[in-house]
Amino acid sequence: MKHGPSFLCAVCGKAYVRKSWLKQHLRVKHKLTFHVASSTIPETPLQTFMKMALIYRDTCDAYSMGDGGRIVRNAKFEWVYAGALHHTKYKIWLWRMITYINAILPPDQAFEYMWNMTVNLKGGIKSNIPNDNCVELQVFNIKRELNTQGANKSFESARNICMTTQVIDKIKEQVMFTSNVAKSSRNRKEVDKSKDILTMVDSLRRKGPVSELSWESFSKYKDPLSKIDIQKLHDWINEQKEIADLYM
Structure with a gap:
């Protein structure tokens, strides 16, 4: 074991400067064997x-x-x-x-x-997603709002949607909260795997x-x-x- 600048034998207390000397002492005097990982096994x-x-x-x-x-x-x-x-x-x-x-x-x-x-x-433990995934969700929401404009699409309308999408979502959440409207869950239903297990059996x-x-x-x-x-x-x-x- 390491003790200050030297290595001490846990059995007899003899001190060595180098770790290799301590290992040699343990092999010869105390008949200890050290496992060496083989690198030849593919x-x-x-x-x-x-x-x-x-x-x-x-x-x-x-x-x-x-x-x-x-x-x-x-x-x-x-x-x-x-x-x-x-x-x-x-x-x-x-x-x-x-x-x-x-x-x-x-x-x-x-x-x-x-x-x-x-x-x-959505809060809670293990509910984080990467930032790039969040950007993809935001882009999806913007595209969805943009597609409702039909032939009226323009650069200006796209910019307005980008600047107001999050604000509109916050207003919507506040209105739902004050009117006691149940918020739709984002959790996916757990898939029933019983049929698959029966098929495998x-x-x-x-x-x-x-x-x-x-x-x-x-x-x-x-x-x-x-x-x-x-x-x-x-x-x-x-x-x-x-x-x-x-x-x-």
Whole structure:
């Protein structure tokens, strides 16, 4: 265990300057064995899929909780995956998010940006949505109001709708509150999966349990991170730095 500048043996109390010497002492004198993870075992397609799926699930949970710190941490993994899978737009967007917080913005603005990536439209825990999703909802409402004008559509009418949509919604909510009108729920009804489960059980009864699953495309699936060219990634980062220096 670590004790000041040295490492102490928990069994006999002998001190060592280096951690490797303490481990050697534990092996020789106290016959302790240390587990060493083998790096020769190849990663299976299922492990690769689960790793990506868990990152995605944790990101969705981070957005729903409004956890800006977790969103940024996961964005670093997502940026690497986006580059490996050649999703250029997402790669640039995630890169800019990370650099705004870690390098470009001053500390107070970076903190504000990190913890204002979501918006809560209906209150409650785990009811946050990403800001870009909120913008999409707002654009949908504006388009819906604009389509009611028919041939009278114009740039001026679109601008008026953009400036008054939120105000009208607030007035509507206030009128409904004062007149005790029940507000329509935005929650979706829970899907009844009982029929699907019965169908699966009937299928298993007829065909028996599935012992082997041969899926050629999945069995040959490789980890996207294995496709990364480190030199190209390094060159891309330097190119983005030059672009930032040019426009800042």
